[in-house]
Amino acid sequence: MEARENSFSFVVNENEMRIPFFQRAYVWREEHWEQFFNDLKESFANKKEHFLGSVIIKRQQGQDNFSMVIDGQQRLTTFSILLKILYDELEVDERDDFRSLLFKKYTKNNEPKISHSKFDKEKYIKILQDINSIDLKDKDGIFGCYNYFKTRIKDFDKNDIFDFTKHIADSKLWVVVYLNANEDEQKIFDSINSTGEKLTATDIIKNALFDKAIKETSEEQATNWYEKYWEATFEGKENLGFWNTEIPTGRVKRVRSEIFLHAFAIIKGLFDPEKHSLEKLSSLYKDHIRTIDEKELENLLLY
Structure with a gap:
């Protein structure tokens, strides 16, 4: 493992x-965006760097040259959306210095540098490539983030936009942690209590399941299982609201x-109410x- 203080140029x-x-x-919601923007604005005004948080990535070996984001996707997404809004506000001849922070090299259609997760991929691509298709009334999620920052950049004089963009792009606001090929990213992920919205037990279990599925089979097979078993049950448009609804259970909601x-x-004998707590x-x-093989893993998902 190697950690480096870095600017967004990483x-x-x-x-x-x-x-x-x-x-x-x-x-992330408005309370997170507000704090995030205010911290960057204050950093710019005082000409001081501000620590935004850590990002953990793991470079993948093989023909595809990419890195997997293990932790920090909420911050990365938020920062890149703000940067894209600022990029669009710049004069055309001022954009070249920032293009490589948002888009891959050698792409004619501005393919995003960050390839987003299944949930938000379509909306994220629209922000990077086709802002005319954004729902300007949306106050939540990816589009909500875009709409919030679009309003907040009015805090700046037009002449300050370039300097603010340069400041947040060049300042060492991040600690980037690089994992080695032999390090277990799931253990790292499990140990992190991310800033913002705490992971639910469902989030952690899902990550463990499909991290294991990728290692036991392939990303293609794991994706197939996800769509066939997990998404169809918990995350389809018809079911997502139901499963995400909080229900009082004693002194807490789950x-x-x-x-x-x-x-x-x-039922499966994994949890003994006499010995174990819900935590x-x-x-x-x-x-x-961790103990099951490919067949047992698929059977677990099938149940």
Whole structure:
């Protein structure tokens, strides 16, 4: 593992940065965007650098030259959307210095440097390539982020846009952690309590399942299983709202998917109500997932 303090220019060294298809959707809201923007604005006004957080990436070996984003996708997404808005505000001859921060090399259609997860890929591409198709009334998710920052950049005089863009692009705002090929990214992911929205047990279990599926089979097979079993059950348009609804369980609220996975774990003998607390649910699943092979993994998803 290697950690470096860096500016956003670290993305230039990566041909492509992929957010795994199974990572959760973009969940930051106005309270996060407001803090994020205010911190950058204050940093610019005081000509001081501000720490935005860490990003953990793992370069993949093989023919495809890309790096996997293990943690930090919410910050990366937010920053790149803000940067794209600023980029569009610049004069055409001022954009060249920033193009490589947003787009891959040698692409005629401005292919994004960051390849987003399954949930937000379509909307993210629209922001990078086709802003005319953005829902300007949307206040949530990817489009909500775009609309919020589009309003906030009015805080700046037009003449300051280039200097602000340069400041946030060049300042060492990030700590980038590079994982070696032999390091287990799932262990790193599990140990992180990300700033913003806390991961649910469902998020952690899903990551463990499909990280294991990729390692046991291939990304193509894991994607197939995800679409066939997990997405069809928990994340389809008809089901997502139901499973994400919070239900009071004692002194805390839990989403329905966590409650279901808790009951399933009891039935499967993974969870003993006499010995285990609900806080152990995801770790018990992870321990089980580590021990099973490809066939057992598919059977678990099939149930």
